[in-house]
Amino acid sequence: MAPPAISPTGGWIGTTIFVLVFLAALTVFGLRAGQLVTLLAKARREDRTDHLEERIGDFLLVVLGQSGVLRDPIPGLAHFFTFWGFIIIQFGLLNLILGAFNGSLPLIGHDHTFAALLDLFVLFVLVSLIVFAIRRGIVRPRQLSSRLHGPWDGFIILGLIFLVLLTLALVETFGFAASHGEEWSLIGSWLGPSFYGLGTATNVVLYRVFWWAHILTVLGFLVYLPGSKHLHLMATPFNVFFRNYGPRGALPLLENLEEREDYGVSKAEQFTWKQLLDGYACTECGRCNTVCPATNTGKPLLPKEIILGVKESLLDRRHEIVGEPNLFQKLPLADVRSNGHEEIQPLVGGVISKEALWACTTCGACMEICPVSIEHVPKIVDMRRSLVMEESDFPPEVTSLFNNIERNGNPWEISNDRRAEWAAGLGVPLMAENPDAEVLYWVGCMGSFDQRNRKVATALVKILKAARVNFAILGPEESCTGDPARRIGNEYLWQMMAQQNIEVLNSYGFNTAQTESETAHNGHGHNGQTTRPRTIITACPHCFNTIKNEYPQLGGHYEVIHHSVFIDRLIREGRLQLPAGFDQRKLTYHDPCYVGRYNGVYDEPRRVLTVLNSNGVTEMRRNRNKSFCCGGGGGRAWMEERLGKRVNQTRVNEALETEAEVLAAACPFCIMMFEDGVKGVEAEERLQVEDIAEIVARALEEAATPATAHAGQ
Amino acid sequence: MAKTIWVLVEIEDGRPARSSLEVLSKAAHLGRAEAIVLGSAAATVAPSLGEFGAEKVYVHADPTYDTYLTLPAVDTISDLLQRQQPDLLLFPTTYDVRDIAARLSARHNLGLITDATDLRYEGEHLEVTVPWGGENVVVATHPYQGTGIVLARPKAFSVERFEGRQAEIEQLSVTLRSESQQMKILDRVEVQSDGPALEDASIIVSGGRGLGKPENYHLVEELATVLGGAPGATRAIVDAGWLPYSYQIGQTGKTVKPTLYIACGISGAIQHLAGMKGSKYIIAINKDEHAPIFSVADLGIVGDVLTILPQLIEEVKRRKAQL
Amino acid sequence: MKIFVCVKQIPDPNTVESKLDPATKRLVRTGVSLVLDPGDETTIAAAIKLRDSLGNSELTAISMGPASAQEALRRALAMGVDRAILISDPALAGSDVLGTARTLAAALKRENPDLIFCSTESTDGYTGMVPGAIAEFLGLPQLTFAREITVEGSKAVIKRVTQTGYEVVESPLPAVVTIASGSFEAIYPTMKGIMSARKKPFSQLSLSDLGLESSQVGEAGAREQILSIGKAEARAAGQIIKDEGNAAEIIADFLQRHQLL
Structure with a gap:
């Protein structure tokens, strides 16, 4: 706990002011975060404490190891460094705060190695910030746009992080300059000596000015956080920890149908707390939009907007849900949103359109790719439940x-x-x-x-x-x-x-x-x-x-x-004798969502096809857990597809891109959708749709009559 | 003694309706046919009815029948029934006559047999043939002495000429009650269309991928036109963008139950069959003899739809001209 | 307003080939799946729509049939009908058009209805005669083949389907209205509807409640009689013919034989 070379507050008056400001900011933050937690407490109960050991293990991997975001390497790495930079900068911050009390962190407070590491991360984060800014400002992938927080939230966050880094660098620079190197830091050692000329007194003043600037920026960030998309910074670790460990293909059971008051979700607070936490945890990266078959074929469904829509509706109705009048209503500072909405739209058919809900094929690609374990499909189905069972409001063709x-x-x-x-x-x-x-x-x-x-x-x-x-x-x-x-x-x-x-x-x-x-x-x-x-x-x-x-x-x-x-x-048990490589047609395999993503079966069908086909399996651009839905799931096979491009034709075109002659599938709905899709793109002459069983059965015939010509020739 | 049979003759565009004449001809074969004609054009229509088999025509030329539905006609026929007891009221099945027959039946406690495709007298007994469901045909009768009502299915009988027959014409002198003037026609609206809508069409000609390319779809439209039906399509060719969605027949799309469905180049995926298998008669033309559409077809032609359709259009035109 | 809708339970027309029992000469109703007539679902939808637009109105579904017909009425209640009446009596078995209409009219008369909805025809019997006969027994006007209905004051106005379009027809109330099939989208019951259907008022009437004699209805009162049941001309089971240049003629012959030209 060695004292700093220079007191950042310049004495007890400054320290007292700091303490007051610090406590005030913390209180406002606490109230704002408290409002969000209160909303969760008002939601439906749900137990998410099973599989504790796995939860802890995955938590370490996904949160500390950043395994989720790293699946998309460039923004993933940038995020990795920002995350770890953020953690280490917290220690630096703590050190600076302790300075106000004439103290420092034990062990690392005056350690040059830690100081160097800290600054290295500052530089890493700076580079990451540039990457983020380029992505957001110049590349502008569509999925990053945010209806809920507006176009500027992302830039405000980037700006705030930049300010934190800038003020930190200046604190270090003038700390080094004012203490002539006693307050050592990497950046200070590079930039500090250039300011020796200003004189120690001036450097001390500048050091204190930037110390305050840094502290105030950080506290401002803290207060801003609960109302911004960077809430994910606090919510994601919890969301990852509480993610679903049940079978992925199981929708939640709606219990007590005979005695319930409601069926499904028409108001945000009818979701469980975990479903609502998803909204807090959403980082708005939009990866879900990039893989969604509905989004990709021009339907009005964007999975990200479902998650943010639920969050928006929750926040719109925050006072009603908590009960009026409430503390957060009386203290505008404690309210995560300013009252701008004159008229509150309903969740379903307002904030979220019915067309969006009906467009979902429940293929699960959104949930598969989400780095923070958000559960999109159960929410969509919950809202469909309300439409069907409470409103009898669904596409008319579904009645029959x-x-x-x-x-x-x-x-x-x-x-x-x-x-x-x-x-x-x-x-x-x-x-x-x-x-x-x-x-x-x-x-x-x-x-x-x-x-x-x-x-x-x-x-x-x-x-x-x-x-x-x-x-x-x-x-x-x-x-x-x-x-x-x-x-x-x-x-x-x-x-x-x-x-x-x-x-x-x-x-x-x-x-x-x-x-x-x-x-x-x-x-x-x-x-x-x-x-x-x-x-x-x-x-x-x-x-x-x-x-x-x-x-x-x-x-x-x-x-x-x-x-x-x-x-x-x-x-494999040797119960089927099949002629290896009998099929010489070029073949590609489509992973059905409910075999692949939902139940993890990827290798077995490929193994079978690879044995039988002399060319093996030619993969489509999107395969295995990234497979693109045929368009038939989620009851979509029974509904009209009136908007946008056809999902089935989109997938058939991907199969055609591989120049395969056979599109092998393992699902009757995929087969039906693809048969239609092949006709729709008029490719009957080029592409056959076959179930894996049909290919195996033909192999058996082949084995029985080896003299016949090869299939497909 | 010859049976006396009354036939209510409707007027369409100033002429006796075809459906009425079919029934009148049948009545003339069964016994003594007497026609009833009501409405402002009744007097001009009445003299021509002898030629179609009527021995006698009751006429009441009054515009009230044109404006007020059902009740004036029921009153007049009721009135006539008070005076005379025919053996049978044999009526065509039309929108207006159905309503009249139902009330007459209730008012006079007359037995009522509908959807007759044939009827005859076995001695004193009337025997009426009525198809039931897809499998059965029942023979029904009125199990009592006195007047009964039979409604005949359209086109069950053909119109015949009774050359030289002159019908005796009796002008009815009834006064129509004001209480019968309740259901008033305010307006008649003709809905202009190129043909019947798919849902209403009794004949549908439908095309699928077997037509090869969009340009060939006109054959389906032409056949539909000459048959007086509506053209439809499978999801496959709607998906392929040949036609707008409104043409689509199937599980998704429209469900249709026409009397006749002609499937041209349609393989018959279950999604399509679900939308049309309720059709009364199904004719399928397809190259592939294993196409599932043949499993529901009453008549299946294994052949090239592009060769057969032009021939069929000509053949239908030729036969229609002969009718 | 007191609105009524007459409904019927029938063998599922989509999966059950309707059959007559050769012994009783009645429709086979046992061992087959029974449903609310799909046409009636449309009619109920029309009645509910009108009730809701009028406000302050009650909609009652009424049916004549065996005890099993309760299920059809429950479905009607689940769809949003307020109350149900089942007329069930062994003596009613074998009723013809007149017997059925007489019974329904007797039950309706006790209720002083303002408007009575019926389907244009049932999907199994398809005579289309019952609504008109009910109207006659009650001395009410009948508005038939309606594809739209509005009520203005004490008058109802419908669009009545015709061969070439429609007629606009008005009549004073009370009246019987028949709804053309497919004019309204059937209502799929909500859970609330299904659950509340169990608690809605449901009354059952017998012949004596209606003051009718068993000789007026059922087989005893029937004014029509089935003499015999025969097989329809065997619908040539899927005749498949290879085209040898005469396909057009074969098809045209088929069309002519079935009076389709």
């Missing part, structure tokens, strides 16, 4: 989808009794006929009824038979899983369908959480002796995801495997 799912158990006007018709003559047993089947093939509505996808179902049956898998299908006992209904916002219908299907699956003893006695009690003839896990496979990623990740919310726990993974397993 809901009615059909409810009445017929499938999305069409087709009697569910006809669900097994596709399998006629294929020798496929029903579960009712083969209750001991090890594998249940969940066919899904598309595989059961859509002519195109029936071919996929038939191919998969061929594969299962070739591998001598003991399997069965449910036939008319199977119903729509409810996935499209849930993602469109009809939670009620999803729960209805889920319960119905869970009952059927449990009756055949597939529930892994079920005891043997329960299974036997159901009397479907399953002998209860088998200890092998009984597996459900499906070619539909949407069925796969909702059964695997969402049915557990209603007590249905199953081992569900996507067919691409199952086929890969059969090959």
Whole structure:
């Protein structure tokens, strides 16, 4: 705690003033931050304390290691240095503050190594600032624009950081000059000696002036912070810590449908505190906008604006939510926003347009890329829920989808009794006929009824038979899983369908959480002796995801495997003999969102295709976790696409860019969207859309009759 | 004894409506056909009805029928029923006559059989053929003595000429009650359009990618025009920008249930089938014999739509000219 | 205003091929999925729209049918109808147009309605005769095939669909109005609607409540009778023909055979 060479306040009067100013700034900051915290406290409860160890580990990696932003290297590195510079400058600041009390930090307060490190970071940050300024002022990527904080917030922040650095450099320079090097710093040692000529007295005055300037800038920054996008600086660490550790493909369950007052979110405070914290944590980098299929095809949806819209609506209604009159209302300084809004717009249909909500394909690309773990899709679905279940306000073409799912158990006007018709003559047993089947093939509505996808179902049956898998299908006992209904916002219908299907699956003893006695009690003839896990496979990623990740919310726990993974397993276990490299057509693979991003399956389908294709898999520009949606998810397959370019055509064009002849997919909706997309861009002659199962089934035929010509020639 | 059958004849553009004449011809075959003509043009229309089978025509030329719906006609026919008991009221199924028949039935407790495609007398018994659903045809009757009502399906019978037949004309002298003048027509609006809207069209000709290129879509439009129907399209060609969205038929797009649907170069993706499988008759033309559209078609032609369509347009024109 | 809407529960027309039981000669209603007539959904939407625009009005759905028809009325309540009446009586089975209209009219008469909505025709019976007969039994005017309706004072004005356009027709109230199918967008029930439907007033009436004799309705009172049920001319199951230059003729023959030219 050695005293500084020069007292920055010049005595107790200065120190007293400093203490008063410091406390005042801290109080204002505390009030402003307090208002934000109060708003969170008024929101819905949600437990985010599970997986504590992983939370701590990830926290260190993402916050201290900056792993999130570093995925985009140039602004990422700039951010890395700014972040660490910020941390180290805090120590320098503390040192300067202690100077007012004739003290300094222990160990590092007068350490030249620390002083040098500090200044090196000052220089790093300065360089980063230039990078940021160029990006914001000259490159101006569209995603950086901010409706909520206006065009200047970003520059004000950059300016403030610059001022902090400038005043720090000047403090160091004149501290060095006034103390003739006793107050050593790197920058001071470069610039300080040039000012010896001014005389010590003048240098001391200048040192004190810049000390105050520095302190006041920092305190100003602190007070400005809660109302600015740089709130993320405080909120992000919490947001990362409290991020979702449940299955990524599961939307939150809406509990107690029978007794609820509200269904979904029409007002910001109906979100959980974590959903609202997302708004505080948003750094407005706009990475989400750059990957969003809706944004990219000219739809009115920008994921960033959803997050900021929720925040804006929350802040618009801050007094109403906290309760009026309140402290923050009476003390304008304590209020994070000045009252400028005469008329408060509703959240849905006002701050956020309905068209934006309906444009979402729930592909999850926004959440995947967000460096601060913001959850966009659950918010969009929450607001859709309110529109559907409270307002009955949704695209009119969806009405028949809901009615059909409810009445017929499938999305069409087709009697569910006809669900097994596709399998006629294929020798496929029903579960009712083969209750001991090890594998249940969940066919899904598309595989059961859509002519195109029936071919996929038939191919998969061929594969299962070739591998001598003991399997069965449910036939008319199977119903729509409810996935499209849930993602469109009809939670009620999803729960209805889920319960119905869970009952059927449990009756055949597939529930892994079920005891043997329960299974036997159901009397479907399953002998209860088998200890092998009984597996459900499906070619539909949407069925796969909702059964695997969402049915557990209603007590249905199953081992569900996507067919691409199952086929890969059969090959590796040697149960399928396939002619390696039999397919010589150039092929590209599209990762379906609900197989890839939501469930992390990237390698298995590629492994299968690489074995079969002599050229391997030619990747599209956007692949694996950056894959670009086909346009069919989130119930979009059942809605019109009236605005902008077609998502499916955009993706088909990406496939065409690779000059592939085959676009391999692993999802019936992707297949449907791409078949339309290929017709839409009139590329039927150039590009075939095929499911991975169809390619494997052809390989089996090839193996059986080696003399025939290669496929596609 | 020959059955006496009354036919309510409607007037369209100053002439007896075709649907009325179809029914009149049928009545003349079944027994003694007597026509009822009401409205300001009734007197000019009445003399021509003998030629279409009427033995007698009841006429009330009064403009009230033109302005006030249903009730004046119901009153007049009721009045006539007080005086005479025909065996049957055989009416065409039209917007206005349906309303009249329903009230007559209720007022006089007359049995009512609708949507008849055929009827005959087996001795004293009337037997009416009515299609039911897609699979059944029922034969129905009025199980009591006295007058009954049958509404005939449009185009179930053809118009015939009874050369030289002169109808006896009786001018009705009824006074129309003021209480019957309730449903007043304030305005008649003709909606101008090139053809029927997709949703209302009873015939739809629809095109898909099998047409090859946008320039060929005119064949679909031409066939629709000569058949008096509306042209439609699949999502694929709407997506490809050949046509505006309003043409799209399917799960997304419009759901249609016309009497006739002609699918030209359409493979029949489920999204398309969902929008048109309720059509009564489906004709499909497609090159690929495995196209799913054939699974719902009543008549499927495996062939080149670009060759067949021009021939079909000519053939339809030729046959229409002969009718 | 007291507004009523007559509704019907029918076998789901989209998935169930409507069939007649050869023994009873009645519509098969067991073992098939039953729904509120889709046409009635449109009509209910029209009635709700009018009720909401008028204010201070009550909308009641009324149906005649077996106990299962409750479900259809619940759906109507979930869509936003205020109250429901089910007329159910074993003696009503086999009612024809007149029996049905007589029963509904008797129930409506007790309520002194200002406006009665019906669909133009049911999707299963499609006679389109019941609304007119109800109007006659009640001595009310009928406004049919409406694709739009407005009420001004004690008058209703509709746009009535015609072959070539529409007519503007006005009539004094009370009146029966039939709504042309597809003129209004059906309402998908909200959760609040579904939950409150369980608590809304629901009354059930029998024939004796209406002061009707069983001889006036049901099979006993029917003025039409089915003599026999036959198979329709087998709809040639998907005749697929390869074009050999005569496709145009084959198609034209088909059109002529089915009176489509």
